[in-house]
Amino acid sequence: MPYSQPELSFISSSLLNTPPIRPDLRTSNSFRPLRAETEILPFTNGSARIVSEAGECIVGVKAEVENFAEHMEDVVSKTARGRGGVEVGITAKAGSTGLKEEELFNLVGGWERTLEEGLREDGIEDRLGIGRGYGWKLYIDILLLTTPASNPITLLSLTTYLALRTTRLPNPISEPNEDPLFNDDWDQSLPLFPEDTTRPPLTLLVTLHGENSLIDPTAEEIAVAEACYTVTIGGNGKVMGVKTVETSGHIVGDKLDTWLGGRGGVDRSRWFSGIRYAASCAPEVRTALENLLAIEQAMES
Amino acid sequence: MTDRRRNNGPSEGTLPIFYPDEPATTLPAPRDRQPDELRKFFLKTSLTPPASGSSYLELPSPPSPTQQSTLKLAVTVTGPRPLPHSAPFAPQARLTTELKYAPFAAQKRRGYIRDGGERELATMITTALVRSIVLERYPKSSIEIMVTVLDCEDGPHGDVGVLSGAITAGSAALADAGVECVDLVCGGVAGLDGNGRVVLDPGPGECTAVVGVGYLAARDEMTVLWTRGGMSVELEEDQMDIGGETEMERVIQAACKAAREVRKVLNEAVAEKLVVELEEKENAMRE
Numbered sequence: 001m002p003y004s005q006p007e008l009s010f011i012s013s014s015l016l017n018t019p020p021i022r023p024d025l026r027t028s029n030s031f032r033p034l035r036a037e038t039e040i041l042p043f044t045n046g047s048a049r050i051v052s053e054a055g056e057c058i059v060g061v062k063a064e065v066e067n068f069a070e071h072m073e074d075v076v077s078k079t080a081r082g083r084g085g086v087e088v089g090i091t092a093k094a095g096s097t098g099l100k101e102e103e104l105f106n107l108v109g110g111w112e113r114t115l116e117e118g119l120r121e122d123g124i125e126d127r128l129g130i131g132r133g134y135g136w137k138l139y140i141d142i143l144l145l146t147t148p149a150s151n152p153i154t155l156l157s158l159t160t161y162l163a164l165r166t167t168r169l170p171n172p173i174s175e176p177n178e179d180p181l182f183n184d185d186w187d188q189s190l191p192l193f194p195e196d197t198t199r200p201p202l203t204l205l206v207t208l209h210g211e212n213s214l215i216d217p218t219a220e221e222i223a224v225a226e227a228c229y230t231v232t233i234g235g236n237g238k239v240m241g242v243k244t245v246e247t248s249g250h251i252v253g254d255k256l257d258t259w260l261g262g263r264g265g266v267d268r269s270r271w272f273s274g275i276r277y278a279a280s281c282a283p284e285v286r287t288a289l290e291n292l293l294a295i296e297q298a299m300e301s
Numbered sequence: 302m303t304d305r306r307r308n309n310g311p312s313e314g315t316l317p318i319f320y321p322d323e324p325a326t327t328l329p330a331p332r333d334r335q336p337d338e339l340r341k342f343f344l345k346t347s348l349t350p351p352a353s354g355s356s357y358l359e360l361p362s363p364p365s366p367t368q369q370s371t372l373k374l375a376v377t378v379t380g381p382r383p384l385p386h387s388a389p390f391a392p393q394a395r396l397t398t399e400l401k402y403a404p405f406a407a408q409k410r411r412g413y414i415r416d417g418g419e420r421e422l423a424t425m426i427t428t429a430l431v432r433s434i435v436l437e438r439y440p441k442s443s444i445e446i447m448v449t450v451l452d453c454e455d456g457p458h459g460d461v462g463v464l465s466g467a468i469t470a471g472s473a474a475l476a477d478a479g480v481e482c483v484d485l486v487c488g489g490v491a492g493l494d495g496n497g498r499v500v501l502d503p504g505p506g507e508c509t510a511v512v513g514v515g516y517l518a519a520r521d522e523m524t525v526l527w528t529r530g531g532m533s534v535e536l537e538e539d540q541m542d543i544g545g546e547t548e549m550e551r552v553i554q555a556a557c558k559a560a561r562e563v564r565k566v567l568n569e570a571v572a573e574k575l576v577v578e579l580e581e582k583e584n585a586m587r588e
Contacts, residue, residue: 105417105420106424109421109424110417110418110421113417113418117529117530121530121531227523229526234531236531237533237534237535238531238532238533238534239528239531239532239533239534239549240530240531241527241528241529241530242526242527242528242549243425243526243527243528244425244428244429244524244525244526244527245428246424246427246428247428263432263483264432264433264483264484264517264520264522264524265432265515265516265517265520265522265523265524265525266522266523266524267521267522267523268521268522268523268553268554268557271523271526271553272547272550272553275534275549276534276547279534
C-alpha cells in the first residue's frame with residue numbers, strides 16, 4: 001500500500017531532527033533485532049539463517065570441483081595452481097510469499113553481481129584453485145523465505161557473510177600437478193576464509209535524510225529518503241561498490257509513485273557522508289557477526 | 302544411435318592444455334587524451350518523428366579497430382499521456398523506463414528478452430530522471446522512456462558508460478518532449494587507472510574502478526551514483542593537502558566534473574530545436 005501524504009510528511013520531519021527520531025526509536029546505526037544460526041544445512045559446505053523483522057533468509061554455499069582449463073579463455077590467464085569461480089543466485093520462495101521474480105528484482109537489483117565482484121576483487125578465485133586447471137566452483141544460493149518488510153539487501157548480506165565464514169572445503173591430499181583427490185574426513189577440511197585472510201564483503205543499505213544517514217532502514221524510512229543506496233565494503237576496508245536503489249516504499253505491486261519526484265537530487269557532501277558513515281559502521285557489524293560465530297563454535301565444542 | 306563399430310573421436314573437440322609461467326595480461330590501449338579530456342560525442346534531438354520526444358547520442362567511430370571506444374544510443378519519450386482505464390488513480394505522473402541492448406550491441410550476442418543487467422540499468426535511469434521531472438504537473442498520466450543501445454563497449458566500465466549516456470540522452474529527449482523539469486540531468490563517468498590517477502571518461506580497459514553519476518549541474522546535486530571496483534574511503538596522510546578528500550570522493554568529484562562538461566553539449570542540443578523553431582516563426586512573421 002502506498003503511504004498517504006500526511007504519513008510521509010510526519011515520518012520525514014521526524015527523521016530530519018538531530019538526532020533523527022526513527023519510527024521504531026532506533027539510533028541511526030542500530031539494526032532491527034535479529035536471530036541468527038549457522039551450519040543448519042548438512043548437505044552444504046556452509047550455511048546460515050537469519051530471522052529478523054525485515055524477513056527470513058537462508059543461505060547455502062555449495063562447492064563443486066570443476067575443470068576450468070577446458071575453457072580456452074581461462075587457460076590463458078591461468079597459473080599452474082588454477083583458479084576457481086563464484087556464482088551467486090537469489091530466489092524468493094514462490095507461493096506463500098507471493099513475491100514475483102520481477103518484484104524481487106526491483107528490490108534486490110543486481111546486488112548478486114556486486115557481491116560476486118567484491119569476492120573476486122578480494123582474490124577468492126585464486127584461493128579456490130586446486131591444481132592442474134581444476135578449481136572449486138562456489139555456488140552461493142540465497143533464499144528469501146518471507147515477503148520482506150523492507151528492502152532485504154542488508155539481511156541477505158549479513159546471512160551470506162555468516163554462510164561464507166562457516167564454509168569449509170575438503171582438504172586436498174593430491175599434489176598440485178596431479179588430478180585432485182581429497183581427504184574424506186570432514187574434520188580435516190579447511191575453512192574458506194582462514195583467520196589470516198580478508199573477510200567477505202558486507203553490503204549495507206543507507207538512506208539520507210537531511211544531514212542524517214540511517215543504517216538498516218525500514219520501508220517507510222526508504223519511502224521518504226532523499227537518497228537510498230547500497231554500500232559494499234570489502235574485507236580490506238575499501239568500498240567495492242555504491243549503487244543507488246529506488247526509493248519508493250512499496251514492497252509489492254506498483255512501484256512508480258515517487259514522493260520525491262521533481263525535488264532535485266542531493267548535494268555531493270551528503271552522499272559522501274553517507275558512504276563514510278556506512279564504511280565506519282562496517283567494522284562494528286563485522287565484529288558483531290564474528291562474535292556470533294565464536295558463540296556458535298563454543299556451543300558446539 | 303551411437304556408432305559403435307568405428308573408433309570415433311570425442312563428439313566435442315578438446316583443446317590441449319597450456320600452463321603459461323605467469324598469467325598473461327592484456328595491456329589496455331594507452332590513453333591518447335589528457336586525464337581531464339573527454340571524448341567528443343554527438344547528440345541530436347527530434348530524430349524519431351512519431352515519439353513526443355527523442356534523442357540520439359553517439360561517440361564517433363574509433364580511429365583504429367584496436368580502440369573499441371564506441372557508444373550509440375537512441376532514446377524515445379512517449380507521453381505525458383493518460384494512464385489506461387484499468388490503472389488506479391495517480392496524483393502524479395508515472396515514469397517508466399525500458400532499456401534494451403540490440404542483439405548486436407556488444408561482442409557477445411544479447412537475447413531478445415531483457416536480462417537482469419538491462420533492468421538494473423533501467424531502474425537507475427528512472428531514479429536519475431524522475432528527480433528532475435515535476436511529476437505533480439501531470440496527474441493521471443504516464444511518461445515512458447525507451448532506451449535502445451545500438452552499440453556499446455564491453456566490461457564493467459561499458460555498463461557505466463551506457464548509464465551515463467542514457468541519462469544525458471534521456472534528459473535531452475524529455476526536454477524535447479516538453480516535459481517540465483527542474484533541471485537537465487547529465488551523466489558523467491570517471492575512473493581510477495592502475496597508477497591511482499583519476500581520469501575522466503575512461504576508455505576500454507583503462508581503469509580498475511569506475512564511477513558513474515547523474516548530475517544536476519545548475520543545482521550542483523547528484524540524483525544517482527554507481528561505483529564499481531574497490532576504492533579507498535580512508536583519508537591518507539598525503540591526501541590531506543588535497544582538501545582532505547578520500548580516493549573515492551576524488552573520483553566522484555571528477556565524475557561530476559565530466560558531467561558538467563557533458564552539460565555544455567546537452568544545452569546546445571536542447572537549444573538547437575528551439576532556435577530552429579524561433580527562426581521559422583520569424584520567417585513566417587516576415588512573410
